Amino acid sequence: MDDLTDRVRAFAEAREWQQFHTPKNLAMALAGEVGELIAEFQWLTPAEASAVMNDPDAGSRVKAEIGDVMIYLTRLADVLGxxxxxxxxxxxxxxxxxxxxxxxxxxxxxx
Structure with a gap:
């Protein structure tokens, strides 16, 4: 977890994004990414949702959205200590x- 936190922090610092990474902004960005993850499951049946990772395209999108959620959650936690x-x-x-x-x-x- 520390390695991920360090990499996300370095990513933001290299781009001088700390000024934008307020708790409010990060929480809002996190909510947006969770919404994008939810959208991947919208209209799927329970069986389709359970098998989403079996579809290479859908699985790739879900994995990417989970990554976005994790990055924003990690950054928010780091900023808040x-x-x-x-x-x-x-x-x-x-x-x-x-x-x-x-x-x-x-x-x-x-x-």
């Missing part, structure tokens, strides 16, 4: 408490 791995693990621990296996198994209900 958030350790992405720590944040994810903390959230996973919180979710484990909120959704104990014995109560949440097989249920999509929110708590």
């Amino acid at each position: 958030v350790d992405l791995i720590e944040a994810a693990l903390t959230k996973l621990d919180d979710s484990a408490h909120r959704y104990p296996v014995e109560q949440a198994r097989g249920s999509a209900a929110k708590r």
Whole structure:
């Protein structure tokens, strides 16, 4: 993760984009990229969505959009000083408490 963060930071610095990489702008760009990822699945049946990576063209587009999402999320976390791995693990621990296996198994209900 550190290597990716360093590469994304260096990419932005080489282009002098730090001035544009405010948390608001990065969050908005991230939302836009998530929207582009969602668009790749729009109108697909559940079976088609599950098999999207079997189609070379669609799979390539999905992979590229996931890459964009990861880059913007990495950059946002870097600018805010958030350790992405720590944040994810903390959230996973919180979710484990909120959704104990014995109560949440097989249920999509929110708590």
